[in-house]
Amino acid sequence: GQNIDQPTEMTATEGAIVQINCTYQTSGFNGLFWYQQHAGEAPTFLSYNVLDGLEEKGRFSSFLSRSKGYSYLLLKELQMKDSASYLCAVLYNFNKFYFGSGTKLNVKP
Amino acid sequence: EPEVTQTPSHQVTQMGQEVILRCVPISNHLYFYWYRQILGQKVEFLVSFYNNEISEKSEIFDDQFSVERPDGSNFTLKIRSTKLEDSAMYFCASSSGTPNRQAFFGQGTRLTVV
Numbered sequence: 001g002q003n004i005d006q007p008t009e010m011t012a013t014e015g016a017i018v019q020i021n022c023t024y025q026t027s028g029f030n031g032l033f034w035y036q037q038h039a040g041e042a043p044t045f046l047s048y049n050v051l052d053g054l055e056e057k058g059r060f061s062s063f064l065s066r067s068k069g070y071s072y073l074l075l076k077e078l079q080m081k082d083s084a085s086y087l088c089a090v091l092y093n094f095n096k097f098y099f100g101s102g103t104k105l106n107v108k109p
Numbered sequence: 110e111p112e113v114t115q116t117p118s119h120q121v122t123q124m125g126q127e128v129i130l131r132c133v134p135i136s137n138h139l140y141f142y143w144y145r146q147i148l149g150q151k152v153e154f155l156v157s158f159y160n161n162e163i164s165e166k167s168e169i170f171d172d173q174f175s176v177e178r179p180d181g182s183n184f185t186l187k188i189r190s191t192k193l194e195d196s197a198m199y200f201c202a203s204s205s206g207t208p209n210r211q212a213f214f215g216q217g218t219r220l221t222v223v
Contacts, residue, residue, distance in 0.1 A: 033211055042200055042214040043152065087152060089212075095140060096165045097202075097212055101151040 004100035006088050011106040017076050020103045022088030026069040030094050034062050034073045035087040037102065043087055047073070075105075083107045111135045113215035115201050121221045122191055130186045130218045132201030140204040141184045142212060143176065145169070145197040152200070158184065191222045 004024045012018040024032070031050040035043035049055055049064035049071060061074040073086055085102040092098060114133045122128050134141050143155040156166040156176055163176065175187045184203075188195055198219050202212035 031210055035214075037152075042216050045211045045213065048211050089152075091210055093165070094206075094210075095157045095159060096154060097142065098154055099144075099152040 004088055004090055004098055006086075006100040006103045008101065009104045009106070011108060012078055013108050014078055014080060016078050017074065018078060018105065020073045020075075020086050020088075020105070022071045022073075022100055024069050024071070024088070024090045024100075026066065028092040029066065029069075029090060031091040032062075032064055032071050033089040033091070033097070034060075034071075035089060035099075037085045037087055039085075043089075043099075046086075078107050080107050080109070111213075113201055113203055113213050115199075115215035115218050117218060118216065119219045119221070121223060124193060124222055125190055127187065127189045128191060128220060130188070130199050130201075130220070132184045132186070132215055133182050134184055134201065134203030135205075135213060136182070138203035138205050138213075140164075140206055140212075141178070142202040142204070143186045144200040144202065144214075146200065146217075147194075147197045155186070188220075191220075193222050196220055196222045 006022045034046040037043045047062035054063045059076045064071045085104050087102045088100040089097045116131045141158040144152050146152045154167045156170045157164045173189050177185050198217040200217045201215045204212045
């Protein structure tokens with residue numbers, strides 16, 4: 001539901017920077033979250049944006065433009081352990097999280 | 110650090126049987142959720158629960174499913190008459206609602222219907 005779109009898969013090199021984009025329907029929007037999910041494990045929280053702009057947390061940053069229905073997750077100084085799926089999730093109407101299909105990130109040596 | 114716990118970690122059941130998946134949310138949280146993830150697919154919203162009642166449910170959450178908060182700590186998902194296509198990871202999550210509303214996930218129950 002809610003047409004949350006993100007690329008299916010991306011590949012990047014260890015030490016590089018990668019940007020994962022997410023677009024979503026804006027009606028009822030109450031916040032956007034990025035989660036990391038390793039295969040067979042639960043999603044773990046990375047970041048939260050509710051206002052426009054960039055939120056930085058160590059090697060990870062997340063950007064939001066509410067008017068455009070657009071966010072990105074920026075990962076710097078990539079490490080092999082960053083290989084995982086990155087899930088964009090949007091909170092609608094204060095009580096429902098919808099997830100995108102996830103972007104599988106492959107980090108190469 | 111407080112965490113959401115789910116039991117069992119893996120459940121195998123025969124088609125047509127009923128299963129109950131159990132979750133203990135973080136103690137001061139107010140919003141509770143169930144999600145499922147079929148192998149290789151996206152995380153899908155099933156239901157949200159607030160103030161002892163369902164606040165939202167998806168089209169997946171039909172009469173086969175029900176949720177309950179039988180006491181102050183547990184939050185359960187019951188699946189009646191299981192089908193093969195119910196095989197998935199089921200994640201429970203909880204949220205405090207403030208200040209930033211993120212959902213914390215349990216480690217999931219892998220349900221296999223045979």
